[in-house]
Amino acid sequence: MSVRYLSCGDTAFTVEFGNEISPEINGRVMALHTAIVQARDAGEIPGIVETVPTMRSLMVTYDPMAISRAELQPQVDALVARGLPAGMKSRQVTVPCCYDDPEFAPDLEEVAERTKKTTDQVIADHLASSFKVYVLGFMPGLAYVAGLDPSLFLPRRSQPRVRVPRSSVAIAMDMTTIYPFESPGGWHLIGRTPLWMFDQRREQPVFLAPGDSLSFQRIDRKTYDRIAREVEAGSFDWSTLVKSK
Structure with missing residues (x-):
């Protein structure tokens, strides 16, 4: 090449x-x-x-x-x-996500309407997408994750939000992302994870890394609240979310 x-x-x-x-x-x-x-x-x-x-x-x-x-x-x-190595070790990361609370997913119904799906179909297609972290940018810990199911492709919102809550899960174009901090943003919000993508208390503050394979796991609000409390307290076991492959 x-x-x-x-x-x-x-x-x-x-x-x-x-x-x-x-x-x-x-x-x-x-x-x-x-x-x-x-x-x-x-x-x-x-x-x-x-x-x-x-x-x-x-x-x-x-x-x-x-x-x-x-x-x-x-x-x-x-x-x-001389040829770069293939089949290198990488990480398979699972991110729990709550899609069910309207506060967490204010754009879910609009995404369903624009893609001619039900909200459950949008969630199912997001969960089934083969995601890979390509690059980090914009702010510490924000990952650009490609591989969104083509049926969910949408441009960014015409009117960006001034404030997007931390840990919001969003989609735009062929990508998904997780906001590491509260910030402005123009992507479509379809869920929220209880995880923090950046936490300076951890030995490695940034959770995701380029090359990671990523999948989402659907959780209910009760599970979200439990994990959120553990993350806030610094007692959550992050190793349960990561496997080498």
Whole structure:
């Protein structure tokens, strides 16, 4: 696969794999991300500060006192040329979501009407979607998650909300997301999770990561309230939601 190298200032460059959002291209991005990190940790490539994956490209930041762009880029190109690893380990994450409370899902009926479904069908199709976290952005912990069932594709709301509650589950275009904080937002709100996508008390404050496979589990309001209390208290066992695959 041919790639483009684009300058990002004097201490970084971007490796671009294509111009579309697809599982294949994003898989190449994540594979290169993993390969560079492994090479750095093994001492094979010095001077790597960090790699930042996006939906279709990878930004490589380096220390110019340790390595130059002229030295680093050929090493990255060699990783691409020899074939990036496939079938890497990833996480399967399950997110509990309550769709039943109108306070949590103010757009659910409108989504059903616009997609010519019942609300239960909208929920079922959201639960059945094959989701993957492509990138984090906009605010700490906000994941752009692609893979929404095509029958639920809708543009963003024509009138964004000034305040979207934290942990709202929303859809727009071919994606779903979970708002990590109360913020403005223009996506369609169809549910809410009791989980916090960002919690600075945790060793890893951000819950989701690029490359994660994601599924939602329907819960009722009673279960939502119980989990919410545990999350608030810091006693919730997050490991029950994550499996390696």
